[in-house]
Amino acid sequence: MKPRSAAPLTVLFLVNVLNYYDRQALGAVVEPLRHTFNLTDTELALLPTLFTVVYAVAGLPLGRLADTGSRRRLLASGVAVWAGLTALGAAASSFGMLLFTRLGVGIGEAVCAPAATSWIGDLVPAERRARALAGFMMAVPIGVMLSLAITGPVAQSYGWRAAIAVAAVPAIVLIPALLWLPEAARGGMTQGGSPMLLARIPAMWWIAASGAIVNSALYTFSYFLPAFLTRFHGVPVGKAGLWTGIGSGIAGVLGAAAAGVFGAGRMRLASLAALAAAPAAFGAIALRPGSVAGALVLAMLCYGLLQTYYGLVYATLHDIVGPELRGTAMSVYLMATYLAGVFLGPLLTGGLSDHFARQAGGPVEAAKAIGLHQAMYAIPVLCLALAGVLWGGARAVQRQGVGV
DSSP states (O other), X not given: OOHHHHHHHHHHHHHHHHHHHHHTGGGGGHHHHHHHHXXXXXXXXXXXXXXXXXXXXXXXXXXXXXXXXXXXXXXXXXXXXXXXXXXXXXXXXXXXXXXXXXXXXXXXXXXXXXXXXXXXXXXXXXXXXXXXXXXXXXXXXXXXXXXXXXXXXXXXXXXXXXXXXXXXTTHHHHHHHHHHSOOOXXXXXXXXXXXXXXXXXXXXXXXXXXXXXXXXXXXXXXXXXXXXXHHHHOOOHHHHHHHHHHHHHHHHHHHHHHHHHOOTTHHHHHHHHHHHHHHXXXXXXXXXXXXXXXXXXXXXXXXXXHHHHHHHHHHHHHHHSOGGGHHHHHHHHHHHHHHHHTTTTHHHHHHHHHHHHHHHOSSHXXXXXXXXXXXXXXXXXXXXXXXXXXXHHHHHHHHTTXXX
């Protein structure tokens, strides 16, 4: 890492940590939210689902701004918006108000990936891009780890409102740090390219499809795993968040680090990792109640394998488009993946959970435990689908004449 790029990469990494910390903050408090507002699993799933829709739609114009305007000011504004609305969510007096604040968080966070990855693309040369982006995306497991590991215990001790408020605090330091950074010189035309050019790249479609599937699997994992541990295995809310958070952090960092080290044959490696994640996920879900240690180990193995995706596939995405389209390509990718994947992830899992709970009958809490347990089998199915799409994408990238 060159000295001139060390500070920007560090600050962008920390911004992305907060991005995923605030995004996943509700995952550790699903059960308290359910009881506070008397919600079904389908209603709970609306929070990440509608967040995702807003995030995806807002990302396209914000991605264009990242290609034409100041990425530094855009990122600082985004952090201010999402952190402020995260804090406001702690004061929500109804499910509707909580949902409104989460939609605002989605608009603010839609800035992060297009602006930051475009910035990184101009900071480092192509041969180091996979490692730089893998390092940037290592913020995903670390952000999720901190979110679950801090939010769960704080919620158990002081209530879920205090836990959500804590998630907004780091923005006080990060916004000035962003504004202090010098703007990176662009490697391409400053006016940006036409988004229509992206539709003519076959590999772009495969990568977008893979993003829809991986985000569905990971969002289901992060959002419902703590609740699954509480309902099915009887783990208290605080411990479920703490154990899931620490496990996700360790497994995710190892997976992201592997993506940076083993950068050759990127798309095929991501495909093989997804294929290996499927039996790990299946085993974690299939264990009988009380098998907490085994379920956590296998679930985290699945999570770590899926976290190799970002460094490997994001670097490929930057390889197949010119520097003048990096921010736009990332926002188009995010819009396509999130809009397509929104119904395959938490919303589908929540709906299946309610369906299976109704079929189970009996005491309400026991039925809900059965329903969520059966719905979680969607994760290994998504892993298998991801492996197939990534393998097809590798062939499309190879035909384009870019390393896979």
